[in-house]
Amino acid sequence: MSLIKTAAQLEERLARADRNNRSLGFVPTMGYLHEGHLSLIRRARAENDLVVVSVFVNPTQFAPGEDFESYPRDIERDCGLAIQAGADLVFHPPAEEIYPSGSSTAVEVTGDMTRKLCGASRPTHFRGVTTVVSILLNIVRPDRVYFGQKDAQQAVLIKKMVRDLHIPVTVVVCPIMREADGLAMSSRNVFLTPQERKSAAVLNRALQKAEDALRSGLQGGGVSMLEAVIRDEIGTEKQANIDYFQILDGETLQEISRIVPGRKALAAVAVKFGKTRLIDNRMLSVE
Amino acid sequence: MSLIKTAAQLEERLARADRNNRSLGFVPTMGYLHEGHLSLIRRARAENDLVVVSVFVNPTQFAPGEDFESYPRDIERDCGLAIQAGADLVFHPPAEEIYPSGSSTAVEVTGDMTRKLCGASRPTHFRGVTTVVSILLNIVRPDRVYFGQKDAQQAVLIKKMVRDLHIPVTVVVCPIMREADGLAMSSRNVFLTPQERKSAAVLNRALQKAEDALRSGLQGGGVSMLEAVIRDEIGTEKQANIDYFQILDGETLQEISRIVPGRKALAAVAVKFGKTRLIDNRMLSVE
Numbered sequence: 001m002s003l004i005k006t007a008a009q010l011e012e013r014l015a016r017a018d019r020n021n022r023s024l025g026f027v028p029t030m031g032y033l034h035e036g037h038l039s040l041i042r043r044a045r046a047e048n049d050l051v052v053v054s055v056f057v058n059p060t061q062f063a064p065g066e067d068f069e070s071y072p073r074d075i076e077r078d079c080g081l082a083i084q085a086g087a088d089l090v091f092h093p094p095a096e097e098i099y100p101s102g103s104s105t106a107v108e109v110t111g112d113m114t115r116k117l118c119g120a121s122r123p124t125h126f127r128g129v130t131t132v133v134s135i136l137l138n139i140v141r142p143d144r145v146y147f148g149q150k151d152a153q154q155a156v157l158i159k160k161m162v163r164d165l166h167i168p169v170t171v172v173v174c175p176i177m178r179e180a181d182g183l184a185m186s187s188r189n190v191f192l193t194p195q196e197r198k199s200a201a202v203l204n205r206a207l208q209k210a211e212d213a214l215r216s217g218l219q220g221g222g223v224s225m226l227e228a229v230i231r232d233e234i235g236t237e238k239q240a241n242i243d244y245f246q247i248l249d250g251e252t253l254q255e256i257s258r259i260v261p262g263r264k265a266l267a268a269v270a271v272k273f274g275k276t277r278l279i280d281n282r283m284l285s286v287e
Numbered sequence: 288m289s290l291i292k293t294a295a296q297l298e299e300r301l302a303r304a305d306r307n308n309r310s311l312g313f314v315p316t317m318g319y320l321h322e323g324h325l326s327l328i329r330r331a332r333a334e335n336d337l338v339v340v341s342v343f344v345n346p347t348q349f350a351p352g353e354d355f356e357s358y359p360r361d362i363e364r365d366c367g368l369a370i371q372a373g374a375d376l377v378f379h380p381p382a383e384e385i386y387p388s389g390s391s392t393a394v395e396v397t398g399d400m401t402r403k404l405c406g407a408s409r410p411t412h413f414r415g416v417t418t419v420v421s422i423l424l425n426i427v428r429p430d431r432v433y434f435g436q437k438d439a440q441q442a443v444l445i446k447k448m449v450r451d452l453h454i455p456v457t458v459v460v461c462p463i464m465r466e467a468d469g470l471a472m473s474s475r476n477v478f479l480t481p482q483e484r485k486s487a488a489v490l491n492r493a494l495q496k497a498e499d500a501l502r503s504g505l506q507g508g509g510v511s512m513l514e515a516v517i518r519d520e521i522g523t524e525k526q527a528n529i530d531y532f533q534i535l536d537g538e539t540l541q542e543i544s545r546i547v548p549g550r551k552a553l554a555a556v557a558v559k560f561g562k563t564r565l566i567d568n569r570m571l572s573v574e
Contacts, residue, residue, distance in 0.1 A: 007453060020307055098453075104398040105417070105451035111391040130392070131452075138453040164392035165418075166294060166385075166425040 003079050004091050007139045013089055014050070014140075022049035026142035026169075027087070028133060031055035032072040032187035036177040038085040040146040043174055045086025052140050053087040055079075059095055061128030067275075072190055091140070098135055107134040109157045109164070113253045117153045117268050118279065121243050129154055130161050137169055144170045148177075150184050152266055152281040156253060176280070178204065184280045196273035199239040203269055203280040206233035206245075210267055214259065214284055222258050223247045226267070226284075234271060243270035243277060250283055259286050290366050291378050294426045300376055301337070301427075309336035313429035313456075314374070315420060318342035319359040319474035323464040325372040327433040330461055332373025339427050340374040342366075346382055348415030354562075359477055378427070385422055394421040396444045396451070400540045404440045404555050405566065408530050416441055417448050424454055431457045435464075437471050439553055439568040443540060463567070465491065471567045483560035486526040490556055490567040493520035493532070497554050501546065501571055509545050510534045513554070513571075521558060530557035530564060537570055546573050 004010045014024070025044030029037050033055075044051045055078050062068035079090045107130045108114070114126050137145065147155045155173045162171050177185045182204030183197075192200055210226045230245045249256050250264035259265045268281040291297045301311070312331030316324050320342075331338045342365050349355035366377045394417045395401070401413050424432065434442045442460045449458050464472045469491030470484075479487055497513045517532045536543050537551035546552045555568040 100450070103451045104400075105394065105396045105448045107392065107394050107421075107452070109392045113391075134394075135451075135453050138455060141455065161392045163387070164390045164422075165394070166422050168425060168428065 002083055002087070002089050003075070004089055005093055006097055007093070010052070010089065010091050010139065014052075017050055017088070019050060019141075023144070024048055024050045024052065024140070024142040025144045025146065026136070026140045027051070027053045027146045028136050029053060029055055029078075030057045030071065030187065031078045031092075032074060032190075033078045033081045034177070034185045034187060034189075036148050036150060036185040038081060039177050040148060040174050041082055041085035041087055043172065044144065044146050047144060047172075048142075050089075051087045052089045052091055052142065053082040054091040054093075054136055054140070055082075056091075056093055056098065056132070056136070058098075058128060058132040060099070060131060061125050063122060063124055066122070067188075067191075070191075072187055098132065105131075107131045107161065107165070109160050113153075113160065114157065116248065116253050117244060117246060118270060119153065121270070126154070126157055130157060133158055134161070134165075134167070137167055142169055144172050146172045146174060148175075149173050149281070149283075150176045150186065150279070152268055153253065156251065156266075182208070184278070186278060188276055188278065191276040192273055196239055196276065199237045200271075200273055200278055202234055202237040202240055203271055203278060206230045206269065207267055207280060207282040209233050210247075211282055211284060214286065223256055223265070226259075230267065230269060234269070239273050241272040243272060245269040247284065259284055261286055289370055289374070289376050290362070291376055292380055293384055294380070297339070297376065297378050297426065301339075304337055304375070306337060306428075310431070311335055311337045311339065311427070311429040312431045312433065313423070313427045314338070314340045314433045315423050316340060316342055316365075317344045317358065317474065318365045318379075319361060319477070320365045320368045321464070321472045321474060321476075323435050323437060323472040325368060326464050327435060327461050328369055328372035328374055330459065331431065331433050334431060334459075335429075337376075338374045339376045339378055339429065340369040341378040341380075341423055341427070342369075343378075343380055343385065343419070343423070345385075345415060345419040347386070347418060348412050350409060350411055353409070354475075354478075357478075359474055385419065392418075394418045394448065394452070396447050400440075400447065401444065403535065403540050404531055404533060405557060406440065408557070413441070413444055417444060420445055421448070421452075421454070424456055429456055431459050433459045433461060435462075436460050436568070436570075437463045437473065437566070439555055440540065443538065443553075469495070471565070473565060475563055475565060478563040479560055483526055483563065486524045487558075487560055487565055489521055489524040489527055490558055490565060493517045493556065494554055494567060494569040496520050497534075498569055498571060501573065510543055510552070513546075517554065517556060521556070526560050528559040530559060532556040534571065546571055548573055 025048030181201040250266040312335030468488040537553040
């Protein structure tokens with residue numbers, strides 16, 4: 001069986017697999033795997049001798065009242081999909097394995113970067129993310145760790161944490177996977193009603209319109225004009241309740257007034273459809 | 288030369304030394320080595336194939352107005368002493384190697400434990416300590432890391448951080464080394480005037496009196512009586528300016544009213560002599 005519940009079992013299995021002399025790729029997930037996760041696992045498979053996938057719905061990155069309890073879970077299906085996509089081992093620890101009784105150590109990227117975008121509406125979220133990723137990296141000790149660009153701010157913060165703390169791992173960020181109508185794949189998409197599901201395609205459409213506007217050169221790279229394009233497009237969907245939309249520097253997440261050659265900008269949106277909050281983003285650049 | 292300035296050089300030297308197939312002991316210090324540090328290095332030498340000592344006066348564990356600037360430094364002497372005591376390599380990075388421009392990630396043990404004793408008078412100190420130790424552990428990746436019991440609260444917090452974050456290292460805490468008159472060895476002892484140096488012996492004397500009182504059984508293990516013994520003894524020295532003295536549970540640092548069989552208690556004191564703040568402690572237990 002490739003499903004592993006404890007750090008000690010994982011250590012033992014990796015030692016048996018001669019982990020010290022083989023490269024190890026790690027894909028941390030919250031499970032309910034979709035094509036986005038599977039693309040990370042396939043990439044890890046292609047680049048490493050051993051691949052570990054974790055499935056752990058991390059309680060510390062949910063605030064009270066968020067969807068921790070209802071977050072979709074199906075470990076048997078996940079395990080099958082992960083193995084099929086190339087995982088050697090699936091690590092599925094209970095919460096008390098990751099956070100033993102009395103745990104109170106946190107890893108936090110401080111400063112502005114954490115307070116923007118999702119950090120503004122979910123102020124404790126990223127502290128939970130960086131803490132659990134630190135813990136998982138200490139348990140798995142991979143050469144490479146894989147994240148999706150869908151969670152753009154998370155990817156920026158993880159890269160910063162790894163750099164700041166000198167964590168000996170390479171962070172690989174993989175492209176967003178999308179449904180036929182452009183909706184970014186997300187485990188939370190299952191919560192959408194058929195009507196909301198249809199409306200949700202507006203996120204990608206709005207980002208695409210901003211990119212088209214930038215390409216057409218009409219906006220001259222001015223960020224407020226591009227943000228207006230996004231807002232207007234999302235406004236066409238009555239069901240869409242905007243949490244944020246913003247264009248920031250793609251690396252520092254600082255505010256910018258224009259997109260300039262040589263620096264990528266991150267256009268990021270978060271929108272609620274009924275009770276379900278979805279995010280999407282696009283990297284923008286000019287020649 | 289065994290003096291190494293960058294993480295990349297250290298990595299290269301450890302790779303050449305076949306670090307993956309040999310046990311590695313690590314002694315992080317702020318330099319100006321004394322017998323206390325040397326006892327850690329000798330212990331590391333006895334227990335490991337390779338020994339790395341770091342000398343880094345960590346700016347983030349000093350608050351503005353504390354003695355960061357004046358903290359004593361002598362890297363040439365330190366390097367010689369470390370090698371003589373058994374170090375293979377001495378890692379002496381500049382601050383920008385540990386904290387590259389824009390660094391803003393912190394590792395913090397949250398909760399009461401960090402706010403007591405030294406944490407009360409130095410509220411940002413331990414956040415700096417746990418952050419730099421995390422970074423150094425990520426750079427050196429030792430099997431065992433050595434700390435002195437002199438910094439008792441630091442040792443407790445490091446052990447907690449290592450456990451909470453699943454850092455793959457064994458924390459070894461070594462006994463306090465003392466001068467002939469019982470003064471705990473400290474790099475800061477050089478700041479004492481001859482008169483203060485003489486007075487400073489009161490720290491160990493006070494702790495010894497508390498231990499004797501406990502042994503005599505007269506106090507029945509009652510903590511407030513033992514604390515009174517400590518206060519009265521320190522009070523005999525006019526130059527001694529008490530910052531704190533307290534007896535807490537030795538593992539959780541929670542307040543206790545009595546010392547009970549099976550649990551160690553930590554009697555800890557901090558006293559200023561002129562501008563120099565010294566700490567000392569003793570583990571107390573009853574049968």
